[in-house]
Amino acid sequence: MIETVIKTQSKFPRVIILGGGFGGVEVARKLKNKPVDVLLIDRFNFHTFQPLLYQVATGTLADDSIAFPLRKMFKKQSNFSFRLAEIEKVNHQEQVVHTSVGAYGYDYLVIATGATSNFFGMENIEKFALGMKSVKEALNIRSYVLQNFEEAILRKHQGERTKYLNFVIVGGGPTGVELSGAIAEIQLHMLKEDYPELRKEEMNVYLIEGMDRVLGALSESSSKDALRYLEDLGVKVLLNTQVTDYDGDIISLSGGKTIETKTVIWSAGVKGQMPEGIDASLIERGNRIRTDEQCRVEGMSRVYAIGDVAALISPDTPRGLPGVAPVAQQQGKYVAEHIVNTIENKTNEKFVYTDKGSMATVGRSKAVADLGKVHFKGFFAWTIWMFIHLVSIFGFRNRMVTFVNWSIKFFTKSSGIRLIINPYFREDK
Amino acid sequence: MIETVIKTQSKFPRVIILGGGFGGVEVARKLKNKPVDVLLIDRFNFHTFQPLLYQVATGTLADDSIAFPLRKMFKKQSNFSFRLAEIEKVNHQEQVVHTSVGAYGYDYLVIATGATSNFFGMENIEKFALGMKSVKEALNIRSYVLQNFEEAILRKHQGERTKYLNFVIVGGGPTGVELSGAIAEIQLHMLKEDYPELRKEEMNVYLIEGMDRVLGALSESSSKDALRYLEDLGVKVLLNTQVTDYDGDIISLSGGKTIETKTVIWSAGVKGQMPEGIDASLIERGNRIRTDEQCRVEGMSRVYAIGDVAALISPDTPRGLPGVAPVAQQQGKYVAEHIVNTIENKTNEKFVYTDKGSMATVGRSKAVADLGKVHFKGFFAWTIWMFIHLVSIFGFRNRMVTFVNWSIKFFTKSSGIRLIINPYFREDK
Numbered sequence: 018m019i020e021t022v023i024k025t026q027s028k029f030p031r032v033i034i035l036g037g038g039f040g041g042v043e044v045a046r047k048l049k050n051k052p053v054d055v056l057l058i059d060r061f062n063f064h065t066f067q068p069l070l071y072q073v074a075t076g077t078l079a080d081d082s083i084a085f086p087l088r089k090m091f092k093k094q095s096n097f098s099f100r101l102a103e104i105e106k107v108n109h110q111e112q113v114v115h116t117s118v119g120a121y122g123y124d125y126l127v128i129a130t131g132a133t134s135n136f137f138g139m140e141n142i143e144k145f146a147l148g149m150k151s152v153k154e155a156l157n158i159r160s161y162v163l164q165n166f167e168e169a170i171l172r173k174h175q176g177e178r179t180k181y182l183n184f185v186i187v188g189g190g191p192t193g194v195e196l197s198g199a200i201a202e203i204q205l206h207m208l209k210e211d212y213p214e215l216r217k218e219e220m221n222v223y224l225i226e227g228m229d230r231v232l233g234a235l236s237e238s239s240s241k242d243a244l245r246y247l248e249d250l251g252v253k254v255l256l257n258t259q260v261t262d263y264d265g266d267i268i269s270l271s272g273g274k275t276i277e278t279k280t281v282i283w284s285a286g287v288k289g290q291m292p293e294g295i296d297a298s299l300i301e302r303g304n305r306i307r308t309d310e311q312c313r314v315e316g317m318s319r320v321y322a323i324g325d326v327a328a329l330i331s332p333d334t335p336r337g338l339p340g341v342a343p344v345a346q347q348q349g350k351y352v353a354e355h356i357v358n359t360i361e362n363k364t365n366e367k368f369v370y371t372d373k374g375s376m377a378t379v380g381r382s383k384a385v386a387d388l389g390k391v392h393f394k395g396f397f398a399w400t401i402w403m404f405i406h407l408v409s410i411f412g413f414r415n416r417m418v419t420f421v422n423w424s425i426k427f428f429t430k431s432s433g434i435r436l437i438i439n440p441y442f443r444e445d446k
Numbered sequence: 447m448i449e450t451v452i453k454t455q456s457k458f459p460r461v462i463i464l465g466g467g468f469g470g471v472e473v474a475r476k477l478k479n480k481p482v483d484v485l486l487i488d489r490f491n492f493h494t495f496q497p498l499l500y501q502v503a504t505g506t507l508a509d510d511s512i513a514f515p516l517r518k519m520f521k522k523q524s525n526f527s528f529r530l531a532e533i534e535k536v537n538h539q540e541q542v543v544h545t546s547v548g549a550y551g552y553d554y555l556v557i558a559t560g561a562t563s564n565f566f567g568m569e570n571i572e573k574f575a576l577g578m579k580s581v582k583e584a585l586n587i588r589s590y591v592l593q594n595f596e597e598a599i600l601r602k603h604q605g606e607r608t609k610y611l612n613f614v615i616v617g618g619g620p621t622g623v624e625l626s627g628a629i630a631e632i633q634l635h636m637l638k639e640d641y642p643e644l645r646k647e648e649m650n651v652y653l654i655e656g657m658d659r660v661l662g663a664l665s666e667s668s669s670k671d672a673l674r675y676l677e678d679l680g681v682k683v684l685l686n687t688q689v690t691d692y693d694g695d696i697i698s699l700s701g702g703k704t705i706e707t708k709t710v711i712w713s714a715g716v717k718g719q720m721p722e723g724i725d726a727s728l729i730e731r732g733n734r735i736r737t738d739e740q741c742r743v744e745g746m747s748r749v750y751a752i753g754d755v756a757a758l759i760s761p762d763t764p765r766g767l768p769g770v771a772p773v774a775q776q777q778g779k780y781v782a783e784h785i786v787n788t789i790e791n792k793t794n795e796k797f798v799y800t801d802k803g804s805m806a807t808v809g810r811s812k813a814v815a816d817l818g819k820v821h822f823k824g825f826f827a828w829t830i831w832m833f834i835h836l837v838s839i840f841g842f843r844n845r846m847v848t849f850v851n852w853s854i855k856f857f858t859k860s861s862g863i864r865l866i867i868n869p870y871f872r873e874d875k
Binding site: 118414437 | 508515530548581596643846847864
């Protein structure tokens with residue numbers, strides 16, 4: 018069967034953007050009122066504010082606070098259209114993207130499909146551990162943690178309860194740190210209120226990190242402070258420790274240690290997720306697409322890759338840029354300008370990433386932040402963290418609702434959204 | 447296998463409440479500090495504020511605004527415990543309730559399991575129509591309506607789009623009226639913004655009602671006003687019309703009329719949903735359990751049935767009481783007192799329902815309300831409706847978030863939560 022290719026009916030060249038994450042959305046926004054036709058394709062009809070996914074997983078925020086409908090985001094942009102579709106394959110010869118709802122022809126293509134959990138080939142872990150890269154996965158974690166408490170109270174003997182009350186987070190980056198802090202807060206505040214049948218001491222939160230410090234991408238001071246905050250909350254942080262296996266009940270660690278647990282949350286690595294049709298020679302470490310210093314995919318003119326799916330390899334960045342939202346956003350803005358310059362036959366400078374700093378929060382009122390050379394910590398860093406995240410969330414409604422939820426959390430110390438709307442059964446994965 | 451029955455370890459008699467709806471929750475609350483041990487069992491870990499389910503279905507509110515965790519609700523009630531379980535069977539001889547997580551012995555039992563959609567035996571409709579009795583069903587409707595818009599824009603010819611853009615709501619009670627009004631508002635405000643590819647005129651909202659007026663339980667004036675409000679919003683109301691069949695693409699109506707549609711939402715009737723073990727002779731019309739005027743199930747001492755699953759048959763109420771929240775709540779309070787009186791060997795008066803009135807909202811700024819003999823309508827009735835619902839929602843957080851969402855909806859005219867988190871595919875039912 019020959020698939021009909023759907024071409025733009027606009028007189029302008031068509032830019033197809035694959036993925037509505039931080040990078041893709043930025044490209045589309047910056048192409049507003051430019052002489053192009055923009056088509057954004059995503060498998061979800063919303064943008065996900067990934068830095069706060071862990072708050073959905075731990076019941077502080079509802080899904081709708083960190084998810085913003087893509088059509089709504091661009092309702093005032095007349096050169097924008099959207100298709101809800103699975104992206105299947107890029108055919109660069111034909112300049113066509115094949116999707117679950119048809120094939121679309123492009124003049125310019127931006128691959129911004131992001132990343133997914135990387136289990137580094139460990140099949141057992143992939144089978145039994147929970148990832149946290151999408152709203153749906155975050156909701157699964159929320160349900161699953163609560164389901165484990167419900168299971169625990171059905172067991173009379175403490176030994177039988179252990180595996181339901183041990184929570185293991187693998188990977189000490191910002192996601193792992195923030196998530197283990199938030200689960201420790203559940204232990205400190207919610208457990209007693211909601212599950213008087215259980216004792217706080219029966220629950221354990223473990224954070225496993227392969228390197229010798231958490232938040233490896235931040236300063237030594239931030240790592241040290243974050244570790245202290247985590248330990249103050251009761252999180253058992255195991256540094257220099259690798260996961261070797263997990264059978265759904267017992268996780269095995271390097272050095273022979275094992276932990277009985279039903280819950281392993283994986284935040285130890287990501288890999289690019291890309292459509293078919295990218296030549297294997299272009300794939301770098303972490304399943305990322307190699308680009309030149311202008312974010313262009315080598316050998317594919319007018320095709321760009323940005324954000325977590327891209328590896329911009331240069332003498333200064335032999336391993337690519339870090340997989341964080343600001344890189345994707347800055348690349349998105351750059352690529353939008355690059356496309357306009359190309360259309361107007363102007364030359365382009367190379368992309369330069371401006372690192373404005375990193376931060377992570379560790380439970381209520383505590384955070385660490387490296388802004389330039391300056392390191393902040395504690396309550397002050399936490400207010401910076403809150404402010405920056407609040408203004409970064411798309412949409413007035415989402416900001417207001419998030420503010421209400423954070424205020425209530427601050428005063429009650431308790432996450433309010435303890436709902437199991439869709440129970441999560443691991444065997445279903 | 448002989449199942450071990452889990453008995454209360456309290457010295458007080460155990461009251462088991464089946465179902466955490468309006469009735470069950472009220473029984474549990476009113477038993478606070480009473481000499482009983484309360485065990486509430488529900489298949490969900492939250493109470494659902496059903497009157498606002500239609501706002502979840504139409505994207506004005508998120509699920510967490512109308513769902514309140516049951517454990518959190520009772521965190522300060524020391525004689526309360528909760529089990530998340532499917533209720534399977536009542537064995538009155540043994541005074542045991544069998545559930546998916548074990549068998550529990552009771553001294554007093556309150557059956558408050560509510561109602562589910564009644565398709566009156568029409569299998570095709572049950573197969574293809576969407577019910578709206580749970581949060582999950584409401585979220586399915588939200589996803590499905592949006593998915594239909596996404597499907598419609600993929601069709602170039604208007605004839606192919608018709609069935610994706612016709613929405614049929616069956617049943618002109620408060621749920622059907624409120625839902626069809628809210629979907630008509632999507633047509634008026636959101637469609638143009640989010641789907642510029644579609645014309646407003648291509649979409650149709652039908653409300654099918656078997657009787658000669660909508661809101662049959664309200665006054666004639668309310669019915670008339672509601673009908674006018676619906677028609678002002680563009681809803682096509684078909685009175686005196688029955689559904690005869692639906693094959694997933696075409697709905698057939700009495701009189702031979704047919705409508706092409708992928709979306710039929712069923713709010714034309716409910717039936718009680720009860721555990722096994724209730725004698726068939728006790729089942730009244732609508733699959734409800736017959737009770738005496740003290741809410742007791744006939745022949746089963748110390749067993750009560752309240753709310754939508756109960757039919758309190760008396761000379762004054764030969765068909766039972768209406769299936770509305772106030773009946774369940776008043777019966778819940780009554781039964782709690784009845785149990786305490788019984789324990790204290792006091793006598794009980796019969797249950798008397800106090801009808802404080804009914805109301806329904808029809809889109810933004812319009813509502814009808816019958817309070818006693820007085821009929822209100824328009825903006826004033828709408829503010830009453832808003833106020834009463836806002837104060838009735840459980841929890842400060844939910845009230846605040848609902849208030850934010852309603853305020854934004856009022857000013858923007860648009861429902862913000864247009865998210866397809868879990869796509870709904872009808873064949874999966």
